[in-house]
Every structure is written in C-alpha cells, then in structure tokens.
Amino acid sequence: MKIGLLSNTNMDFVVRQLRQGGTALSVYEPEGYGNELGMLLDGDSSYHAFAPEITFIIEDLMELLGHDLDLCNAEAKVESWFIEAESALRTDSIYYISDAYLWGPELDVVQESGRKAALEQIWQKRLESCVLRHANVRILPYRRMIEKLGEEAAFSLKMWYMGRILLSGEAQKRLCACILETVETETRTPRKVLLLDLDNTLWGGLAGEALQDPVKLSEEHTGLAYKNLQRVILQMQRQGVLLGIVSKNNEEDAMEILTGHPHMILRPQCFAVKKINWKQKHENILEIAKELNLGEDSFVFFDDSPAERALVKELLPEVAVPDFPEKAEDLAPAMIKIYKKYFAKPVLTGEDLEKTAQYAANAKRNELKNAASNFEEYLRQLQITLGRVEPGLFSGRMAQLVNKTNQFNLTTKRYTQLQLQQMLEDKEKRIYLYRSADRFGDNGVIAVVIVDTSGEIPVVEEFAMSCRVMGRRLEYAIMTDVEQDIKTAGFRCLRGLYLPTKKNKPVAELYRQLGYRPIQEQPDGGTVYEIEMTQIPERVYYVVKEAEADERKSNCVD
Amino acid sequence: MKEKVIALIEEILKVPSGTVTEETMIEDVEQWDSLAHVMIIGALEEKLGISIPLEEAIELTGMKELLEKIG
Numbered sequence: 001m002k003i004g005l006l007s008n009t010n011m012d013f014v015v016r017q018l019r020q021g022g023t024a025l026s027v028y029e030p031e032g033y034g035n036e037l038g039m040l041l042d043g044d045s046s047y048h049a050f051a052p053e054i055t056f057i058i059e060d061l062m063e064l065l066g067h068d069l070d071l072c073n074a075e076a077k078v079e080s081w082f083i084e085a086e087s088a089l090r091t092d093s094i095y096y097i098s099d100a101y102l103w104g105p106e107l108d109v110v111q112e113s114g115r116k117a118a119l120e121q122i123w124q125k126r127l128e129s130c131v132l133r134h135a136n137v138r139i140l141p142y143r144r145m146i147e148k149l150g151e152e153a154a155f156s157l158k159m160w161y162m163g164r165i166l167l168s169g170e171a172q173k174r175l176c177a178c179i180l181e182t183v184e185t186e187t188r189t190p191r192k193v194l195l196l197d198l199d200n201t202l203w204g205g206l207a208g209e210a211l212q213d214p215v216k217l218s219e220e221h222t223g224l225a226y227k228n229l230q231r232v233i234l235q236m237q238r239q240g241v242l243l244g245i246v247s248k249n250n251e252e253d254a255m256e257i258l259t260g261h262p263h264m265i266l267r268p269q270c271f272a273v274k275k276i277n278w279k280q281k282h283e284n285i286l287e288i289a290k291e292l293n294l295g296e297d298s299f300v301f302f303d304d305s306p307a308e309r310a311l312v313k314e315l316l317p318e319v320a321v322p323d324f325p326e327k328a329e330d331l332a333p334a335m336i337k338i339y340k341k342y343f344a345k346p347v348l349t350g351e352d353l354e355k356t357a358q359y360a361a362n363a364k365r366n367e368l369k370n371a372a373s374n375f376e377e378y379l380r381q382l383q384i385t386l387g388r389v390e391p392g393l394f395s396g397r398m399a400q401l402v403n404k405t406n407q408f409n410l411t412t413k414r415y416t417q418l419q420l421q422q423m424l425e426d427k428e429k430r431i432y433l434y435r436s437a438d439r440f441g442d443n444g445v446i447a448v449v450i451v452d453t454s455g456e457i458p459v460v461e462e463f464a465m466s467c468r469v470m471g472r473r474l475e476y477a478i479m480t481d482v483e484q485d486i487k488t489a490g491f492r493c494l495r496g497l498y499l500p501t502k503k504n505k506p507v508a509e510l511y512r513q514l515g516y517r518p519i520q521e522q523p524d525g526g527t528v529y530e531i532e533m534t535q536i537p538e539r540v541y542y543v544v545k546e547a548e549a550d551e552r553k554s555n556c557v558d
Numbered sequence: 559m560k561e562k563v564i565a566l567i568e569e570i571l572k573v574p575s576g577t578v579t580e581e582t583m584i585e586d587v588e589q590w591d592s593l594a595h596v597m598i599i600g601a602l603e604e605k606l607g608i609s610i611p612l613e614e615a616i617e618l619t620g621m622k623e624l625l626e627k628i629g
Contacts, residue, residue: 012593020572156600161612163596169570169604 004028004052098142230265240352387546
C-alpha cells in the first residue's frame with residue numbers, strides 16, 4: 001500500500017516514523033515541507049509520480065489563514081484552498097483531509113470566546129461539502145486527536161520556532177497511529193454482526209433472579225457502566241452493525257428486562273436476531289449464520305463467561321472472540337476498541353444506516369417461508385418488486401456490491417474507485433443497478449450487472465447480488481431484464497462468464513439454469529456461456545417490475 | 559539523569575544503545591540531522607521536563623554542551 005502525507009507545516013518526522021514503522025506501507029517522501037498545494041497542483045511533482053493510493057492532507061488552519069482571524073477573510077481563504085485542492089484530486093487516490101483545530105498564541109487573548117469555534121466551523125462546513133461532492137474524499141479526525149491529548153500537550157511553540165514542526169512528539173505518535181488505523185480500515189473487510197450475551201454482559205446480575213436481586217442497570221455506579229456500554233453499542237447499531245443476542249436465559253425473564261427495564265438502551269427492535277434459550281451457543285451461532293445468510297467470519301462474540309468464549313473459539317474458529325474486560329468501568333472503552341478493530345468502515349452508506357431493519361425484515365420473511373405451504377407460494381406472497389436505478393447516483397453502493405460480495409458473484413472481479421468511475425463513463429459498458437422491495441420492506445440497491453458491448457457479442461463481465469435477497473429467483477428477473485435491453489440494442493447473442501472461487505459455489509450453475517450453454521473452458525477454470533436471444537426459455541419467477549407495481553398500486557387507489 | 563537523556567536521544571534517533579555517549583558530537587551521528595534535533599529538544603521538555611532555551615538549542619554542537627546546560 002502506497003500512502004502520501006501532505007501538509008502546510010513540517011510533517012517530515014511523522015513521515016520518517018511511518019517509514020521506519022516496519023509496516024508493509026510504502027510512504028511518499030516529500031520534497032521540503034509546507035508546499036501541499038504545490039505538490040497537488042503540479043502534475044509533474046514527485047508526489048504524482050509516486051501516485052499514493054491514500055493521501056493524507058493535514059492542514060493547519062492558522063497557517064492557512066495567515067493569522068487573520070476575520071471571518072469573511074477566512075471564508076474566502078478556505079474557499080480558495082478547497083477550489084485549488086479539489087481541482088488537483090486524482091481519481092485513483094483516496095484522500096483523507098484533516099478537520100480543523102485552530103491554534104496560535106494570540107487566541108489566548110481574543111476576547112470573543114466563540115471566535116475559534118466559528119473559524120473552525122468555516123473549515124468544517126467546506127470540508128463536509130467537499131466530501132459530499134467527491135466519493136474519494138474523507139475526513140481525518142485530527143481535531144478529536146488534539147482534543148483527547150489536550151492543546152498544551154499537543155503543540156509546542158519551541159519546536160514550531162525551530163523547524164515549523166507544529167505537533168509535539170506525543171501528538172505525532174498519535175497521528176501516526178491514526179494514519180495506520182485509517183489504512184487498516186480502508187483495506188480490511190469489516191465484520192457485520194455483534195453477538196451479545198445478556199447476564200453480566202449487557203447488565204450486571206442475572207435476569208432469572210431479578211425478583212430477589214434486581215439487575216444492575218441504572219444511572220449510577222456499576223449500573224451506569226453497563227448503561228454506557230449499551231450507549232456505545234446503540235451508536236454502533238445506528239452505523240450499520242447488526243446486533244444479535246445469544247444468551248442462556250428463560251426467554252420470558254430476559255424479554256421482561258429488554259422491553260420493560262427503564263434503563264435499557266437496547267430494546268428488542270435493535271436486534272436483528274435473538275437466540276435466548278438453553279441450547280449450546282455455537283449451535284445458536286450457526287443457526288444465526290444460516291438465517292442471516294452470512295459466513296462465520298462475519299461475527300464477533302461478546303460474552304463475560306470465559307468458558308463460553310473458549311468453547312466458541314474452539315468450535316467456530318472464524319468467529320472473533322475478544323476478551324471481556326475485568327472491571328465494569330472498562331466496558332465502554334473495550335467496546336470502542338472492538339468497534340475500531342472489527343466494524344469501523346471508512347464511509348457509511350445509506351444502506352448501512354438501514355441495515356437492522358432490513359435484516360429483521362429478513363427474519364420475518366423466513367417465518368413466512370415456514371408458514372407458506374410451498375416455495376412458490378412463499379415467493380408469490382412476498383410481493384417482490386424490482387427496479388433499475390441510475391448507477392451514477394449510487395456509485396458508493398455499486399462499489400460495495402462489486403468489491404464486497406463473495407457468494408453471489410459470478411466473476412469476483414474487484415475494481416478500484418478509478419476503474420469504476422471509468423466504467424460509468426465508458427459508452428461501451430452497460431451498467432445495470434437494481435433495487436428491490438417486498439411487503440416487509442425496502443431491500444435497497446441489491447444487484448449490479450455490467451455488460452461489455454465492445455466486442456461483436458456482448459459479455460456479462462460482472463454480476464453480483466447481495467446475499468440478503470438470494471433464493472428468491474430475483475436473478476431470473478434481473479437477467480431477463482438485461483437480455484431484453486441487450487436485445488433492444490440490436491444484439492442477437494449474449495455471453496456470460498463464471499469464474500469459480502472458494503465462496504461463489506452457489507452460482508456455479510446459474511447460467512445453465514438460465515438456459516445458457518457452455519461454449520468455452522478457460523485455463524483459469526472459468527467457463528464462458530452463451531445464449532441466443534431467440535432461445536431464451538420461459539423462466540418462472542414472482543417478481544413485479546417496479547413501474548408495473550406502481551401502476552398496480554395507483555389502480556387500487558382509483 | 560544523564561543516562562535518561564542519552565536513552566531518550568537514542569530512542570528518537572533509532573540507533574542502538576551505546577551509540578551516543580557523553581562525548582558524542584552531533585555532526586558525527588548520521589541520524590542526528592536538524593529534524594531529529596528539533597524532536598530531541600522537544601522530547602527533553604515533554605518527557606523529562608528539561609527546557610533548553612531556543613537560541614541555545616539551535617547552537618548546540620554536542621553532548622558535552624548539552625549535558626552542561628542540563629547541569
């Protein structure tokens with residue numbers, strides 16, 4: 001991984017520390033310092049020759065303002081910095097730009113107590129709008145780092161005078177750690193589900209004995225430590241972490257606390273799945289994996305009992321089992337570490353924010369599946385709709401589908417931000433992005449198909465679908481829609497490619513099921529399939545196209 | 559205190575223990591460039607509470623002088 005660090009102050013020692021860090025990182029060595037815009041704007045600079053995959057821009061606001069604390073002037077300077085910087089962004093690099101912490105000796109004699117915050121806010125607003133406009137720009141939480149360390153420990157006037165080094169040794173160390181953590185977050189696949197025990201984990205004491213001895217969950221002492229742990233978990237849930245309960249209790253006792261206890265932060269609807277019973281925990285976890293259609297490596301298991309943890313570790317080695325803190329006051333900090341280590345994502349999409357509702361709806365669908373007498377009846381009752389959306393408007397989600405889908409992925413080709421951008425602009429690539437809903441709720445954008453039409457016969461070079469909606473014959477509806485469009489464009493045949501991986505067995509027979517015939521085996525184990533438009537068979541599926549569904553709805557109103 | 563100062567300097571320079579002695583001259587240690595020098599002056603203050611005035615810090619040539627200033 002190649003990274004670069006640009007700043008308007010001297011960050012050379014941070015660069016040196018990163019280079020000596022013994023990591024697999026390759027770090028750009030800047031020429032001189034303080035020339036961050038020059039490096040960005042000059043296409044021939046050593047920075048562009050190095051072409052970092054992630055560029056960190058640490059901008060000192062006071063330097064940028066030239067110590068002019070006038071709000072109007074600040075607006076103008078910040079605006080012009082961003083206009084220049086934005087004009088020079090490479091599409092193949094991800095950028096982390098620092099948020100602002102204003103520091104300078106004169107601030108201590110400024111009478112107006114709100115001036116510092118007002119100036120920082122100007123930077124913040126402009127930075128946020130930059131992030132909205134550029135999918136590859138993110139915010140580096142620099143300000144939070146300074147605040148946690150404290151201004152007096154974070155800056156050194158003497159070092160500033162000696163070499164325009166703004167940050168103290170300790171602050172530089174933390175900045176290094178923050179950069180390494182960010183790189184890690186950008187490169188790993190985050191886990192999806194946090195499985196929680198109840199007794200002595202989400203609250204102190206035992207639900208089953210609550211009548212004699214109330215559980216510890218309150219606004220004080222140990223009870224508050226548990227409440228704060230729940231606050232951290234709730235925030236994680238809001239940011240797309242799915243929660244599950246795996247607990248040995250009488251369900252009735254536990255539910256009484258979950259629904260009725262005045263200090264519970266996590267209520268039943270916060271959990272995508274609940275296994276409150278006396279079965280072995282690893283069995284429950286396997287059931288959950290099946291119900292949510294996720295691999296074992298999607299789970300983190302949090303339980304106070306060393307015996308339960310050891311058993312899960314032993315029997316389900318791919319489930320992450322972090323240590324449980326010994327002291328109640330360490331509960332919330334331990335959970336923060338778990339979030340950063342296993343769940344944090346560089347960007348949250350709209351999909352992340354609605355995840356729990358989607359998975360909980362899935363659980364309900366499974367109930368319907370059990371109730372419906374046969375599979376086709378079940379699909380009919382689901383009232384599934386399917387519609388195309390404009391790929392350019394959902395490029396973040398498209399990247400997620402292409403790069404993170406393992407099971408329903410015919411080729412498992414991964415693309416960089418730049419490649420995806422180029423494909424969106426390429427007239428010879430037809431990109432189909434689909435969303436789907438049913439009577440239990442909206443599933444959001446769930447599938448992408450990319451067809452390359454540059455050759456004589458168009459080829460489906462990418463087909464990925466979210467595992468949330470697998471097993472509903474949506475793929476039949478999707479390919480039928482794609483084939484229609486390709487046919488309308490005047491092509492007589494369509495080809496599809498299947499490249500086997502460890503994880504995509506579920507779709508190994510897809511093209512055959514769709515009526516395609518294999519025409520060529522590739523040396524890499526892949527198979528090319530083909531179908532003639534006139535030979536497309538009748539396919540049985542129960543999916544209504546979105547426009548038709550809307551029509552039907554308006555008919556009902558009439 | 560001398561040992562602590564030397565250990566801190568060696569840590570910042572990322573050199574093996576024993577590289578820096580009471581007699582070491584700054585120009586003789588490759589890693590002790592101007593950037594490392596600023597970090598050393600900063601760390602002495604941050605970690606050990608030793609404050610060397612700015613102008614003297616810039617003119618330092620070796621360990622002997624440095625240790626004299628610390629007293």
